[in-house]
Amino acid sequence: MQNTISMQDHLAKVYALWLREFKVFLRERSRLVASTFTPILWLFVIGSGLGSAAPSELPPGVDYQQFIFPGIVSMSIIFTSVFYGSYIIWDRKFDFLKSVMVAPVSRTTVFVGKTLGGMTNSLIQAAILLAIGVAMGIPFTPLSLAQAAAVVLLMSFGLTSLGLALGSYMYSLEGFQMIVSFVVFPLFFLSGALFPLDNLPEWLSVLTAADPATYGVDALRNLMLGTGTYGVELDLAILVGYTAALGAFGVYSFGRMKAV
Amino acid sequence: MIKIRSLVKKYGDHIAVDNLTLDINENEVFGLLGSNGAGKTTIIHMLATLLKPSSGSATVNGYDIVCQPAKVRSSIGIVFQAPSSDDMLTGYENLQLHSMLYSIPRHTRKQRIDEVLKLVGLTERRHDQVKTYSGGMRRRLEIARGLLHKPKVMFLDEPTLGLDPASRETMWKYIQRLVREEKMTVILTTHYMEEADILCDRIGIIDKGRIVALDTPKGLKAGLGGDIIRIKTRYNPDKISQLDFVHKVEQSNGFLVLSVNNAKRDLPMLLRHVEAEIVEFASPTLNDVFIHLTGRKMKEEQPEGGFAEKYAKYD
């Protein structure tokens, strides 16, 4: 009984924190426009530009723009999710974080609320891109769309955790931007978002195999285009493993974060 | 209500709070008065469980600040030195968020929010985003937020810092009102003498992390031993201090500050012995107490104006 009450209490607080993130997101629409614009630009400029010199290794029946579409969805998730970590620095800067930490709320609750906010943000952006994908003629079924959404959530949970964990150790936005650039760009470029993973040089394939985003991209490519390197089951299994580890890292980092 | 025992906070070699022992009673308004960097905020942060003491202990509402942080947090409300509400949300939404974080039951939430909004006079503006609020309104919203869960103890860290004189007086009115209506122990920090004098039942003067005096405002002033006479003269201070009605002579800004029992009676006597260019007298103020105890003026700006005029209102 005690447990159900405290669980309910915990969820109510998570909801309160999430709601705040969501309201702020809705009120800062320029944020959404700016961060959706870049992936669309990539999709059409890189997709069409490089597409005219299409790599010969593409799966049959898939043009380059379609091929990178799952990669661009992943790109949007990677950037949005990891950069979401900067909001914990803002919260600290404006002392909002202090006001939450002085309330009877556990660090884990704060972490989960914030992460759900980031996931919502990523999901909305991915939804916009998926709608564009439907218009581009990607052969979605309601099931594959739902599955893709699940992969998006899984990926963004892991990567938002990563961003927030990094943010929790930092006090300046500039520092965060710098550190994160060293994280975000490799995550993206090594994920096979822009090129097929078969026939890569040895050193590169080792790096791509270590990149958690690789399995998100591959899962989405499997679901959307019916083609991929590892197969959905393996992708999901590895993704779940990474996500759990990154989530644990986030909880740990929030636990040891300084309140003032 | 609050028991502090040998509390210490060190930042590296720097001792911000130095072996503080202090008891604060239930339902009193206690002031921590000290200049910038004295350690006031550090004390508040430790009592509010946001900062771990280097050593020593304290209980708030009977709960240990290190071992029972959740219980302490439920017992306290706090207004930080800098406003901490979310600018993008409305005042109402900020209160809603915190009422949920404090587990205020759904059916009483709205009523309580309306109550605290009314108490701080923000009912009209409750649906405006906080970024449109003035400095004073933001502070009042913070107070409202601190009151939501009816805490036993309220911390106000420099509640009027940076406000113009008019907003400051409005703020005092609201603080006095909450003391009257909400029945709680209030610990407020300030570096404004006047504020401490007006609002507090007891004042602890804090300097370099230590309490250097602790009494009622009246007691502190009485402790200086009667009135003060300020003169500008070329006479030797040592000679003046030998006069039997003069308890003490201190120098401040080219003036001599004499402590006497009764300025009105002693002044004519003094002038029989000493030739002076400028003569002023007043009952001591907290500021005089502070200078007397620390040998320094408050670092922060003091209202300008003549000595007598400045202090006349306390006579």
Ligand SMILES: Nc1ncnc2c1ncn2[C@@H]1O[C@H](COP(=O)(O)OP(=O)(O)O)[C@@H](O)[C@H]1O
């Ligand atoms: N995070 C910190 N790291 C190092 N020194 C600090 C820190 N916070 C406060 N101090 C120092 O501790 C002393 C007390 O600060 P504070 O409690 O903020 O004083 P007050 O609130 O009375 O102005 C100051 O000398 C300040 O520089």
Ligand SMILES: [Mg+2]
């Ligand atoms: Mg301070």
